[in-house]
Amino acid sequence: MAGASRTLTLAQALPLDGGGELVDATLAYETYGELNEDRSNAILLCHALTGDQYVASEHPVTGKPGWWERMVGAGKPIDTDRYHVICANVIGSCMGSIGPASAASDGKPYAMRFPVITIRDMVRGLVALLDALEIETLHAVVGGSMGGMQALSLAANWPERAARVLVIASTSRHxxxxxxxxELGRQAVMADPRWNQGDYYGGEAPDSGLAVARMAAHITYLSEEALTEKFGRNLQDRDAKSFGFDADFQVESYLRYQGTGFTQRFDANSYLYITRAMDYFDLAEEHGGKLANAFAGTDARFCLVSFDSDWLYPTSESRHVVRALNAAGAAVSFVELSAPHGHDSFLLDVPALDRVVKGFIE
Amino acid sequence: MAGASRTLTLAQALPLDGGGELVDATLAYETYGELNEDRSNAILLCHALTGDQYVASEHPVTGKPGWWERMVGAGKPIDTDRYHVICANVIGSCMGSIGPASAASDGKPYAMRFPVITIRDMVRGLVALLDALEIETLHAVVGGSMGGMQALSLAANWPERAARVLVIASTSRHxxxxxxxxELGRQAVMADPRWNQGDYYGGEAPDSGLAVARMAAHITYLSEEALTEKFGRNLQDRDAKSFGFDADFQVESYLRYQGTGFTQRFDANSYLYITRAMDYFDLAEEHGGKLANAFAGTDARFCLVSFDSDWLYPTSESRHVVRALNAAGAAVSFVELSAPHGHDSFLLDVPALDRVVKGFIE
Incomplete structure (x- = not known):
């Protein structure tokens, strides 16, 4: 399906947790489905680290389908016949919203002059977008992985803005x-001489370093079982080992493909800034060191979902959030789903997740 | 304690699994304790990926104590008052044994002209050393991690050469x-332009890439719990986040230190060759696809040790070997030890391991 592609430049400066502010911040976003008359049917989807606003639209760079086509659309669990779905590229990213590759006031790219941002800063940008769209209260905010961090941050810091909060395969702290x-990924980017302290725009980008960073991240997105099931020790297009350094094994070939493919669509400096924001994320620390405090003011209903094979943000992290919500007296449901794919399960074919999502947002 | 540092240049060419051979192969090794008259008290220690022969001697580059001082010495679990301990740098490495940095017949470093080797090739070199030393049967062969792969390979391919086989935190296949x-580590090295297709000797080495590779490996050597226990989200020498890209967190600082420290003592090409040998390791595949076949001819006693927090070579891998030894009718004992450090437990303070090692080799 096609979404409506829009951009908004915020009229107000966006204050940041680090002390500065972003002026003339642009947000690029997609919408699907109609906003109803009383503006009560909006669902905000928050994307993951290397995700973007193209939830259910063809990606303009890769030409691939949207990253959650299976979940969002007419008659799908997040039904665009009933809901107005909004997904914005987070600040710091590189798909149209303000980020390190954007022009600063001097007309040159910010590069490393871009301020270090936090997950809360990203959400501050999203809330400014909701203000501009005159959406007072979301029907739901939904996110997986870093998207789940944003959903939690919105619930904690703007508790009146969402009636339902759905957090999938995520955590309240890194x-x-x-x-x-x-850090390994950042060091890989920075080790690439083409990174050049972030000043590579208009020249060659640090694709080699960024590919290595992506390979490292990708390993964490899959379970050991999924890698074994998918590749095992199978050789790639050959009958015997080459006794060389080609990609003899399928898993090597796959990782190289993931690494180089990623550099076509993602900016290395954005990778630095967004990973930094995730590492800084500690919702309890923001609220006096006690996670329950973060949810003291909430009337929202929460749903937490984890996957048993996710070793990046394991079930224990979701349980930690659930206990804090219990302590805060919030309405919360929790389910650990069994899926073999590891962290990436939230993006893949897990029918049980479809049912949980559909059931919770109704 | 000081070991005796020796080198031996093999009189015979060393045939390799990949089809070629190494001529004039030098092996550098350390010995501790006296060899008895009937040459029956020798213990061969096999080192890990980035280990070396300096088991219980000061490292000549770093000045640090030997890597297993706690286990090897007078009155220690591997008692040098009773046993003659031998540890040789594996072929392919860089601490005196033949490897990519060694001069080829044209007087220039092999670099990437060095043949791709296997774990069995490493062991073939060790067996040639035992031949030269006129040691027919080892009292024991002992190794952790890649050292354990060598111990298994020796037991499988030269079953008459060791009476006892002690395999710690290891696996029969990658x-x-x-x-x-x-592969991530290799790609990090190769992404460094200073790597220059392996021809960097005499110039600047690809230290940036090698440091990133080491960081990646180091994460796999520690358990999630160990990292949390040791560092958590503690900040490094500061009271608040810097909102920059310095090493704000202790874990970042630690990893950077591990990465850069490693490059002082290790050759990047050796890292490529040794990781490749480990990835190629599949003891069952070498023996008709059935691991039990690998041990069909053995009269040795085996002991397998795993650590419950090791996610690199988890207990299930040791159990897999134990089942094959059972099927082959071999004498085998197995213990999973509880230790919080992850894979690195075999090098660290785990008193239960001392007792197992001492008990098994007596």
């Missing part, structure tokens, strides 16, 4: 291991 | 996830 994998 | 992490 663990030491989560930070370690992201 | 999984898709294991290969994926190694």
């Amino acid at each position: 663990s030491a291991q989560n930070i370690a994998f992201h | 999984s898709a996830q294991n290969i994926a992490f190694h």
